[in-house]
Amino acid sequence: MTENELQRLIEEISNQVFNKPFTHAASFNKRLRTTGGRYKLSDSSIEINPVVLEKYGTEELIGVIKHELCHYHLHLEGKGYKHGDKDFKKLLAETGSPRYCKQLAEVKPKRVVLHIYRCTSCQLEYKRKRKMDIRKYRCGKCRGEMVYVKTIG
Template identity: 60%
Template sequence: MTNEELQQLIMKISENVFNKPFVHDAYFNARLITTGGRYMLQTHHIQINPKSLECYGMEELEGIIRHELCHYHLHIEGKGYKHRDRDFRELLKMTNSPRFCANLESTKKKRRRIQHVYGCISCGQLYRRKIRINTTKYRCGKCSGQLSKLEL
């Protein structure tokens, strides 16, 4: 789906569900990591995470659009547009919009494994590192002994 198609979809949903026009810009933003969409207060633009469409399909995308349009229309009208406001929660219920989007796979933290283990030849102190170090340049912090890479 292109940005132009997204713009048309949002304009159509705004007219059909809210009976109000959407007159600002809407586009995909791949830099959104933890959220499905974002409404910009200053510019009134709506940004959508393209991964939400890829991972969960058109139904999830339309839910995110309805949610962001709730922010949009309430903010334009000068009503409570924040998640905690009563106006916002009531409009979510009236338009059958989701309060939260589905968790994106990219939000799950990937645990980095320790790849390199070094040991002091003199005292046996162990050092776990993510990045390889030069054993001729560095010494043991405990006894100043020579370090050697240990195989796992």
């Protein structure tokens, strides 16, 4: 889909669903990562993440467009256009627009790094997520000196 086709689609949806014209610019923005689209207050334009169309198809794209048009029309009318506002939630329900976009970015599991320390007196091992200064800390059991053993992960 080209940007001209996107512009025409948004104008059509605005006229059919909201009975109001969309008179500003619409474009694809490849830099969007976690959101399906965004309404820009500064110039009243709408940007759409092209991944929505690639990953989920036209139906999800139309949902994202309707969501952004809710922001657009409410903002221009001077009503509550933010996600928590009653006007916004009401218009979402009236137009059948989704509140959230489907997940776009894959969730990567966090890598856990553990630092292992050992007491020189009682040999008790300590596992820590953060490094610690062994000159400042002693063993909690016997007050012995600590040594750095290794890093896991």
